[in-house]
Amino acid sequence: MPCNTPKREDFPQPAIHSEHMLDRMTEKRRDTAWIKRRLAGKNSRFLLFADLLLAVDSNEDRSETRLRWQSAKDIRKLGVDMDSTMLLGCDREGHAVFAASLSAADATAAPGGMDALKPLVDLRSLAIQGVLSPQDLSLAGMARALAAWHDVARCCGRCGGHTRVFDAGWRRECWACGQEFFPRADRAIIVLITDGTRCLLGHHKRYTHKFYSTLAGFVEPGEDFESCVRREMREETGITIGKITYMASQPWPFPHLLMIGCWAEALTTKLTLEEDELHDARWFTREEVRLMMQGKHPEGLTVPGPHSIAYALIKSFVDG
Numbered sequence: 465m466p467c468n469t470p471k472r473e474d475f476p477q478p479a480i481h482s483e484h485m486l487d488r489m490t491e492k493r494r495d496t497a498w499i500k501r502r503l504a505g506k507n508s509r510f511l512l513f514a515d516l517l518l519a520v521d522s523n524e525d526r527s528e529t530r531l532r533w534q535s536a537k538d539i540r541k542l543g544v545d546m547d548s549t550m551l552l553g554c555d556r557e558g559h560a561v562f563a564a565s566l567s568a569a570d571a572t573a574a575p576g577g578m579d580a581l582k583p584l585v586d587l588r589s590l591a592i593q594g595v596l597s598p599q600d601l602s603l604a605g606m607a608r609a610l611a612a613w614h615d616v617a618r619c620c621g622r623c624g625g626h627t628r629v630f631d632a633g634w635r636r637e638c639w640a641c642g643q644e645f646f647p648r649a650d651r652a653i654i655v656l657i658t659d660g661t662r663c664l665l666g667h668h669k670r671y672t673h674k675f676y677s678t679l680a681g682f683v684e685p686g687e688d689f690e691s692c693v694r695r696e697m698r699e700e701t702g703i704t705i706g707k708i709t710y711m712a713s714q715p716w717p718f719p720h721l722l723m724i725g726c727w728a729e730a731l732t733t734k735l736t737l738e739e740d741e742l743h744d745a746r747w748f749t750r751e752e753v754r755l756m757m758q759g760k761h762p763e764g765l766t767v768p769g770p771h772s773i774a775y776a777l778i779k780s781f782v783d784g
């Protein structure tokens with residue numbers, strides 16, 4: 465049966481996205497005098513990460529959680545090197561928004577450090593809980609992705625020299641050989657495979673019990689995303705893919721991915737699973753998936769939450 469692919473304008477937007485967030489002020493990143501004024505400005509605010517965990521304001525069970533904004537003065541007190549801070553952009557009022565990242569050990573060693581950091585939480589857990597607004601979740605995701613890149617870009621991949629931060633956190637340069645490094649967004653495809661009436665969802669080995677999701681894989685050098693979809697789906701499930709339709713993309717900050725979401729038409733339905741990756745994969749009807757989304761599936765099977773493009777792909781199938 466042919467696929468009834470949804471229209472792109474009807475595609476649901478996941479909670480983590482990048483629309484209407486901040487003006488990224490890319491033209492100001494190299495303006496050191498402007499950055500310096502913003503770093504000292506009383507209206508500038510900072511998100512703080514320690515070991516990539518986010519400092520938030522929250523009640524004990526995290527049911528009420530907000531981003532915790534720090535001032536430049538707060539950040540300096542924690543011993544943050546202001547030259548390593550990251551400009552996320554300016555808000556509608558024109559106030560600069562930065563992120564700072566340091567090790568929990570360094571932060572807690574500073575006077576008042578423990579209070580400034582408590583509680584520190586994993587952004588993925590907050591995303592799953594759905595306690596942050598889409599705007600705050602997306603902004604914290606952008607900051608986390610950038611901070612995660614800095615964490616692995618401290619040394620030059622060419623000569624092993626130390627790299628230093630430039631352009632308000634958007635470029636690193638090797639002091640020894642001058643090689644430049646820019647923040648990475650690794651490309652991955654994420655795919656809703658359908659045979660027209662059912663969709664294919666997989667249970668990954670790394671997933672918690674009874675959690676099923678759309679299938680995904682990394683785009684390799686020299687590969688376009690359609691070829692990647694065909695290769696990855698054949699390798700993981702043995703399915704031959706026909707028509708592929710791009711639906712939407714999503715910045716995914718774990719650690720710094722760009723997910724390319726699409727629908728794919730299955731030309732075959734017999735499953736041959738790649739056992740190193742998938743524990744299980746099954747064809748599900750719309751009604752079964754609807755029950756999974758509502759938490760009412762008779763086997764207790766579940767799907768990802770609304771923060772993810774996987775949810776948007778699955779919802780577009782159920783709504784179809």
Ligand SMILES: [Zn+2]
Binds near residue numbers: 622624638640642
């Ligand atoms: Zn180098």
